[in-house]
Amino acid sequence: MNGSTGNATRQSGTSQRTHPRRYAAAVASPVAPAATAAKDAEASALVARVTQYATGGPNDRAFACMIATLCTGGGALPDWLGLDPAAFGCLLVHHFPGFRLDTPPCPGRVPDPARSEERRELVELMLMDKAGDSPSEVWMAHVVAAGCMGSDHLWQDLGLWRRADLSALMRRNFPALAARNVKDMKWKRFLYKQLCEAEGIYACRAPSCEVCIDYHACFGPEY
Ligand code: SF4
Numbered sequence: 001m002n003g004s005t006g007n008a009t010r011q012s013g014t015s016q017r018t019h020p021r022r023y024a025a026a027v028a029s030p031v032a033p034a035a036t037a038a039k040d041a042e043a044s045a046l047v048a049r050v051t052q053y054a055t056g057g058p059n060d061r062a063f064a065c066m067i068a069t070l071c072t073g074g075g076a077l078p079d080w081l082g083l084d085p086a087a088f089g090c091l092l093v094h095h096f097p098g099f100r101l102d103t104p105p106c107p108g109r110v111p112d113p114a115r116s117e118e119r120r121e122l123v124e125l126m127l128m129d130k131a132g133d134s135p136s137e138v139w140m141a142h143v144v145a146a147g148c149m150g151s152d153h154l155w156q157d158l159g160l161w162r163r164a165d166l167s168a169l170m171r172r173n174f175p176a177l178a179a180r181n182v183k184d185m186k187w188k189r190f191l192y193k194q195l196c197e198a199e200g201i202y203a204c205r206a207p208s209c210e211v212c213i214d215y216h217a218c219f220g221p222e223y
Contacts, residue, residue: 043068053099059136060095062160062169066143069159070105075150076157079106082119082146083139091139112149119145121195129177137173144170144191153222154188163222183209189218 046068054060069075080088085104092099111119122145130137143158150157155166166187170178181190196203206212209219 039072039074043072043074046071050096050099053096055095055097057095057134057136058172059134059140059169062140062165063091063095063136063143065161065165066159067101067105070107071101071103073107075147075159076109076152077143077146077150077159078109078111079104081105081139081143082111083142087139087142091136094136111146115149119149122148122191125191125194125198126174126177129174131173131175140169140173148188148191154186155222183219185218186220186222 043065047064050064050067051060054064063081066075066077066081070077070081081091083091088105092101119142123141126141126144127138130141144154147154147158153163155163158166160166160169167178167184170181170187177194180194181187185193204212205214209215212218
């Protein structure tokens with residue numbers, strides 16, 4: 001299994017709709033609580049604005065949260081959600097026609113070129129099992145792959161507001177792939193394990209998950 005799937009053992013309590021920035025502040029953030037609350041409010045207001053333009057598509061809410069989180073400096077996605085600017089523009093028109101961002105979603109995060117092959121493999125893995133209902137699935141595959149380059153829980157790095165939103169989008173966009181995650185493995189771990197298995201690599205240190213000392217890294221809670 002790829003080493004970049006690690007760093008998934010931090011835990012903290014959270015409510016169902018708590019913004020991920022609040023989790024970060026609860027752990028070790030140098031950001032003052034008032035500043036964090038202001039950013040959360042800013043993100044919530046932006047989600048409300050964006051969703052006024054939503055077409056009612058299944059990925060509207062997830063993309064609205066990702067965009068709002070990125071625009072307010074949260075999550076770990078690169079500029080433009082990790083898409084090229086033209087693709088981001090198409091996404092915006094497709095999901096939120098008529099909506100205009102006040103400033104580009106560009107906090108100055110550039111994808112690591114050394115990991116482009118890794119991102120490409122993740123995108124291909126997801127697209128092999130895309131639902132086939134919407135071009136939105138292609139953007140989602142690229143965005144999820146970009147989020148996998150982060151070092152926190154994937155749903156937080158994507159800028160979602162709860163892990164259940166990530167599970168839902170995986171099942172919605174890549175149903176056959178998601179269906180193979182029968183034990184509810186953490187999504188990033190699951191994706192990299194799929195890549196390893198496709199290449200015939202067995203990187204696990206134990207013969208089965210049940211007896212593995214890394215069990216909680218692969219299946220533990222993601223708060
Ligand atoms: S819990 Fe399972 S998938 Fe995770 S490292 Fe151990 S054997 Fe591999």
